[in-house]
Amino acid sequence: MKLFKNQNQRGTTLIEVLLSITIISFLVLTIYLTLTSAVSNMGESKQRIGAVALANEKVEIIRNLDYEEIGTVGGIINGPMLASELITRNNFDYNVYIDIRYVDDPFDGTGVDDLINTDYKLVQVNVEWLHSGGIESVEFVSSFVPNGIETNLGGGTLVLNTMTSGGDIVPNVNVHLESIEDNPVVNYSTSTDNQGSIVLPGVPSQTYRISLSKTDYENVRTYPNPPDSSFIPVNADFYVDEGDLNSKNFFIDLASDLTFKTIDIADDSGIDEVNIELIGGKEIGSDPTTYNLNDVSSTDSSGELKYENISAGSYHVVDPENLGTGDYILVDSAEETVFDLSEGSDLEIELLFGDKDTPSLYVTILDIGTEEPISGAGVGMINLSGFDQGGETDEDGKLFFPIVADPPILLENGECSIEVKIDGYIDYIDTITINDLTIEEIKLTPQ
Numbered sequence: 001m002k003l004f005k006n007q008n009q010r011g012t013t014l015i016e017v018l019l020s021i022t023i024i025s026f027l028v029l030t031i032y033l034t035l036t037s038a039v040s041n042m043g044e045s046k047q048r049i050g051a052v053a054l055a056n057e058k059v060e061i062i063r064n065l066d067y068e069e070i071g072t073v074g075g076i077i078n079g080p081m082l083a084s085e086l087i088t089r090n091n092f093d094y095n096v097y098i099d100i101r102y103v104d105d106p107f108d109g110t111g112v113d114d115l116i117n118t119d120y121k122l123v124q125v126n127v128e129w130l131h132s133g134g135i136e137s138v139e140f141v142s143s144f145v146p147n148g149i150e151t152n153l154g155g156g157t158l159v160l161n162t163m164t165s166g167g168d169i170v171p172n173v174n175v176h177l178e179s180i181e182d183n184p185v186v187n188y189s190t191s192t193d194n195q196g197s198i199v200l201p202g203v204p205s206q207t208y209r210i211s212l213s214k215t216d217y218e219n220v221r222t223y224p225n226p227p228d229s230s231f232i233p234v235n236a237d238f239y240v241d242e243g244d245l246n247s248k249n250f251f252i253d254l255a256s257d258l259t260f261k262t263i264d265i266a267d268d269s270g271i272d273e274v275n276i277e278l279i280g281g282k283e284i285g286s287d288p289t290t291y292n293l294n295d296v297s298s299t300d301s302s303g304e305l306k307y308e309n310i311s312a313g314s315y316h317v318v319d320p321e322n323l324g325t326g327d328y329i330l331v332d333s334a335e336e337t338v339f340d341l342s343e344g345s346d347l348e349i350e351l352l353f354g355d356k357d358t359p360s361l362y363v364t365i366l367d368i369g370t371e372e373p374i375s376g377a378g379v380g381m382i383n384l385s386g387f388d389q390g391g392e393t394d395e396d397g398k399l400f401f402p403i404v405a406d407p408p409i410l411l412e413n414g415e416c417s418i419e420v421k422i423d424g425y426i427d428y429i430d431t432i433t434i435n436d437l438t439i440e441e442i443k444l445t446p447q
Contacts, residue, residue: 044131048138050089051127055140058098058125067146070121072100074187076155076177076203077121083189097126099190102201103143104157117157118202120145155202156240159247162196162212169196170252173214180207180224180237205242210235210250216344218255218311223284233285254344255309262303265331265352265362265400270303274325274353278307280315280341312343328353331362331439332398354400356437359411361401365393365420368443373397374422377444383416383434420444 062070062081071079077100087094104117121144128137162173171194179186184204192198211221223233240246262271281293292311299305317323317337323330332352341347354362365377374397380390381401389409393399402411413434420428425444432440 044136046090047092047129047131048136050092051094051129051136051138054087054089054094054096055125055127055138058096059123059140059142062100062123062142062144067121067144070100070123070144072098072188074185075100076186076188076200077101078184078186083187092129095128097124097128099124099126101190104199104201118155155204156242156244156246158200158203158238158240159245160192160198160200160210161247161249162192162252163249164253165251170214170217171196173212173217173250173252176211176213177203178209178211179204180209203240203246205240207237207239209237210248212250212252214252216255216309217252218282218309220250220252220282230287231285231290232287234283253312256312256341256344257346258307258310258315258341259346259348260299260305261348261350262299262305263350263352264328265354266358266360266402267404270299270301271325271328271353272299272301272303274299274303274305274323274328274351276305276323277318278315279318281311281313283313310341312341312345314338314340323351324353327355327357329356329437331437354437358437359413359434360437361411361416361432361434362437362439363393363399363401363418364441365397365399365422366441366443367425368445371443374425374444377420377422377425380419381416381432383412383414385412385414387411387416418442 058081065079069079070081071077072081072083073079075083079100081098081100082096083099084095084097087096100121100123102118103120103122105119123142123144125140125142126137127139128135130136158177160175162170164170171192173192173196175190175192175198177186177188177190183206186204186206186208190198190200209222211219213219220235222235222237225231225233225236235250238246238248260276262274263269264271275296275298277296279291279294281291284290284292291313293307293315295307297305315338320330320337330351331354333350336349337351339347339349354360361381363379365374365379366372367374373393373395375393375395377393377397378390379393379399380388382388387402387409389401389403389405391399391403402409411434413436415431415433418428418430418432420442422444425446428442428444430442432438
């Protein structure tokens with residue numbers, strides 16, 4: 001009895017020790033997490049304090065400028081302030097953005113009812129920094145009113161509206177204005193509001209290139225219209241008339257992705273360095289008809305060529321019959337080299353290539369009347385060298401010989417017997433001469 005009692009006491013002691021370790025570990029972990037959170041919060045607090053101080057500093061600098069000087073370098077209102085800059089303070093990096101624009105105060109009328117619509121200047125200072133939770137920011141907004149009676153400082157009012165091709169409003173689109181004549185230099189970025197509009201009074205009178213962008217949407221811009229050219233752009237570089245209301249609507253649609261895959265029909269591997277010339281997308285002008293994508297690029301090491309965030313529309317691969325690289329030539333998917341890309345889609349196009357110098361057969365089985373492909377047709381082929389293989393056509397009525405096998409079975413040049421069978425059609429038996437890469441169509445007659 002004494003022996004059992006001692007063992008029970010040891011068991012109780014071990015449980016107590018384990019329970020104590022668990023409690024201590026939990027307390028240590030709680031303290032660690034609390035300290036970590038406190039340190040993180042202190043770091044974020046320091047960054048925020050630095051950002052507020054930096055924004056205040058920029059506003060105070062602007063307050064000390066004469067009203068006529070308040071503006072940004074390359075802005076619609078030209079001045080000494082930088083529209084964007086990276087500033088490091090206390091080992092923290094901040095992106096500082098300053099936007100200065102005129103405001104047409106409704107107190108004295110707006111639009112055509114107000115001969116002078118550059119009533120005062122609105123200054124927005126935005127300071128952003130990167131934190132563990134993502135991008136944080138602070139924004140200061142301040143108005144600056146001219147001394148005495150308002151005066152017309154020249155320029156015109158630019159009104160931009162952004163919508164889809166179907167007429168739906170697209171809000172918060174990034175807008176960039178770049179002067180062409182540079183008199184004065186304007187290199188200004190802003191964005192449309194929640195209603196897809198922006199009104200910019202006091203824009204210096206000259207021609208501008210206007211570019212628009214938004215995440216998941218296509219890029220849209222204006223284009224030059226040289227006097228010595230017959231080219232007529234859909235969206236020409238825009239001239240702002242002094243003293244006028246200059247309005248322009250832009251159509252911006254969801255962007256799409258497109259991937260070409262170049263595939264070796266012998267083993268489904270990718271083929272690199274295939275040059276593809278692609279034309280299409282949104283029409284940007286006429287005489288001649290011109291699209292916003294005209295590109296020549298090569299497939300990568302995996303045999304892919306990707307286009308991301310491009311415009312929807314009609315596309316075509318230029319001269320598809322001569323696509324290829326080295327010993328490879330295009331043998332199929334030619335019907336897919338002219339295609340439509342819909343808005344917001346992700347289209348993948350496979351281009352099948354074969355080695356033109358390797359004995360092989362790429363056969364398509366069709367209905368003799370409708371010329372529709374016949375899937376699931378059994379195709380067998382033999383020759384005097386001992387080649388003997390069979391398989392079924394895919395959904396497009398196609399089959400490639402030699403079929404991949406382990407060990408590989410090689411097909412030699414020369415005559416081969418071929419037999420095709422499928423329910424509902426008369427059996428087909430004939431000979432085919434293999435001469436390196438051979439492409440054939442066989443048409444079956446219904447029973």
